[in-house]
Amino acid sequence: MxxxxxxxxxxxxxxxxxxxxxxxxxxxxxxxxxxxxxxxxxxxxxxxxxxxxxxxxxxxxxxxxxxxxxxxxxxxxxxxxxxxxxxxxxxxxxxxxxxxxxxxxxxxMPEVATAAYRDGVRLHLCETRLAEQPLLAGIKHLNRLEQVLARAEWNDPAIAEGVVCDLHGHAISATAANLFAVIDGVPVTPRVNRCGVAGVLRAELLAVMPQAQVRDLLLTECLAAGELFLSSSVRGILPVQAVGDRVFTPGPVARAMQVHWRGLGFTREQA
CATH class of the missing domain: 3.30.470.10 (Aminotransferase class 4, branched-chain amino acid transferase, N-terminal domain)
Structure with missing residues (x-):
């Protein structure tokens, strides 16, 4: 309706x-x-x-x-x-x-396979870069052309999302989700004060993970992280299984955040 x-x-x-x-x-x-x-x-x-x-x-x-x-x-x-x-x-x-x-x-609600929550999702590394505009950074304004072009880079149904970076080689987010990396046991999510969207689930996770860092995150750091996961106010917490050829294993931080997500009332997703 x-x-x-x-x-x-x-x-x-x-x-x-x-x-x-x-x-x-x-x-x-x-x-x-x-x-x-x-x-x-x-x-x-x-x-x-x-x-x-x-x-x-x-x-x-x-x-x-x-x-x-x-x-x-x-x-x-x-x-x-x-x-x-x-x-x-x-x-x-x-x-x-x-x-x-x-x-x-x-x-x-579109169907998301149970395996995506249990085993994680594969990501494409996007060539499309996000331009910097601090006046618009963080908000969900109607111009989503960068995301449209990034999403057009793959059509493999086995790939669920894509990692997008800024012009300086910092990982920012997925095309339609925020990104978290766990580096030496510490959750890190990229700053979104120059580009990207400040997701509401991202804000929720930062509130329950006081140890988390919000900072610039080089793509090289991201790909070397112990675990990666996505946060989306629609899809919840999706562990990352792979970015291109780089393979990850769903880790304890992502699992804990999945438990928190279900505790909020989103009980339909099962890891």
């Missing part, structure tokens, strides 16, 4: 700034049996992202009511909230009083 500005429909104005300029942002939220354990973190990031884009933030209570309406009948759902600056005069200048377009849509 999809709501546009609260009404059941699937169309927006052809002059919407989200379509013309990517002028907006989005959140992708996992619901299980009508509950969204990470909802507060999503709403916090949404509010902060709206402030950074100078976009009027919608009422969180209204979003919750619309979310409940759209996920109804779906035991395991992925909800996407999209906000754009709406329709305005032609040109890049922001409208003085924007009418925000609000899209709330729910989809059935």
């Amino acid at each position: 999809m709501l546009v500005d609260g009404q059941p429909q699937g169309r927006v104005d052809a002059l919407d700034r989200g379509l013309l300029y990517g002028d907006g942002l989005f959140e992708t939220i996992r619901f299980v049996d009508g509950m969204a354990p990470l909802w507060p973190r999503h709403m916090q990031r949404l509010a902060e992202s709206c402030e950074r884009l100078r976009l009027p933030a919608p009422d969180a209570g209204l979003l919750w009511r619309e979310a409940q309406s759209t996920v109804q009948g779906l035991a395991d759902a992925v909800l996407r909230i999209t906000l754009t600056r709406g329709v305005g005069a032609r040109g890049y200048a922001m409208p003085g009083a924007p009418h925000v377009t609000r899209i709330v849509a729910a989809f059935a």
